[in-house]
Amino acid sequence: MARRLFGTDGVRGVAGEFLSAELTLALARAATARAAATTPQPRVLVIRDTRESGEMLEAAVAAGVAAAGGSALIGGVLPTPAAPLLIRRYGFDLGVVLSASHNPYEDNGVKFFGADGDKLSDAVESEIEALLDGQAAAGGRDRVIGGVSQLHGTLDDYLRELQTRFSALDLSGRRIVLDCAHGATYKAAPEIFRRLGAHVDVLSDAPDGRNINAGCGSTHLDELIAAMRAGDHDAGFAFDGDGDRVLAVDGDGAVVDGDELIALAALHLRAQGALRGNGVAVTVMTNYGFHAAMADAGIEVATTSVGDRYVLEALRERDWALGGEQSGHIVELGYAPSGDGIASALLTLEALGAGSLAERQGMEKLPQRLVNVRLPDRAALERAAGDAEMHAAIEREHAALDGRGRVLVRPSGTEPLLRVMVEAPDPAEADAVCARLVERAEAAASQPAG
Template identity: 65%
Template structure:
């Protein structure tokens, strides 16, 4: 958002995303506001291990003032028609980037705001709080009789919601709610949304019934963004809470996503959202001795095909290898929890037999 406004060529964000502070890394954004490609990031990493040339002169660092207010004004302009008077909201800011701006924009729009995890000290970011620890917020929302709650992650690019009953609303439901709202106002670019392979089968059913096209990508918000750009669409995201509305900014923005959720609800309570019916889901991570061997095994391929055929039109099976750990992930969605458990159990047995669980 601010890259374009100030005309910079590059932005760098020190972030551990939703992880502990010790996992800090760097996110780069180009002049167009989009994350750099995988190939460009790889070239940067390669250059870091090469000898540095002696610079002819030193650069200078200038501190920009007023950027927080610029961001708040942009949010207020985008959601100028949103009146939150009488709405009691609880915000979990993960002791991170949203701890000042999130409460401020909600108050400017008229909400009664209670904030937790808003005292960052450089080490407590995402520590037992934020979108990866939303259960505590769910209890607090219900016990405190708040209308709803929002949990952001440390760098503020993802968000999960909680309704007044303490039920967690994940990214699938938030995207469905936003898609139906934008489509009803002829503001859903391309009449389509981009989501990942982890998105619940119930989302696809709801979008199909509403006449909204859905395209599926690999896990990762950058792949969702790539698909949105390629198709000229604006809305997409992930079950984990990344919701991308390129009509506002070309990346995940948890605060904007929370406000879009409230805009989509109108006068309705979040507990009465009814945007989609989620299928029961069973997900098991299996630590194996030979991850690649499991994924390449004929036995697993045959078992997956058999179970997928049995669930055709009613649910689905997804088998994925972790990209960073010796894990195989088995995910099953079915009309009932019992059926999901049974199918998942059979597939887990096959994985363990072919790869050797550790």
């Protein structure tokens, strides 16, 4: 069954408009009712990021959980990766995270985690939509009203998990810059780095509900780049609004994306005999240079669709432990079943040992250009993605780069964006190919509907 509300990472949209309190309540009620069919009075963890709409939607989720007979446990502001860790620690039956990740503050989102700590599958999300539409029943049981309570100490629980994983990592003498995007990592990230001995300078750690991701964090690196160039730091890390991804900047101001961070982690874990299955899973967006580096090291690579859930599926299928995305989602299954920006930053420092990020030797990147073509709405996106001339242009450009690079054009699953990515040996060639494809996409999107 096709999903109409859920995208690649939950249900996301403008808070108070598409993502209304009513819809959020209904989603929480349906998800809890589904869980209650097999687990009476399910316990549901609820956490959020720092958006001003978070409290409203948190109240809506709590009401939906209680209306379905569940117990809503409010964990407050925490990074998204805290959810699976807390679910496993306390045996919760369901987790709800309210966040729109790297999106602007006006947006918010609802994503669900199951009792195993994993994000719900596409099939289960379809079942929740069916419950919303009255196409299925929650199961025959007496009507029960649940409750709502605060769950205290969640930040300390999350920090304890990080400290246990990186107990052997001594950051004494290390100088680190952290950009917390005015988001969910603003307390947790500086605290764990300091506990491990680092000297920490922090950017964007004063959320006011509207400044999340605003000119800061992993989608806006200028401030972090300037800080790294101006100071004497070993590494800088920028998180997104909900803390499940990270990008890095070295002392020269060069951006280090998820591909390079995964390469560093893979080579480090293999050297330690800790790269389970001697393989790593990445997505179709991953740079060709990553594949070349892994081939040289004798490490197998599996390629998936974009989305950390698909990386996770590939890891589970192969019994591997490491994977991720160019955007900075990095999964280390030995620690948690989801991307964790803070843990990934610490893993990077673990991999570097006594060296600085500028001294990294993970991979050599092929020049890559990625343009996000923002379109007016989903209908325009569908016109651009389905345009026959667009497909023909993609085939022509791909053929011209055969053996030297590649072209990838894909629609976003969460926003009206068409992502155009080109890799070529020469940056000017990559720019030119990108420009031609972007022009064709915009022309296709502007065509009259029908």
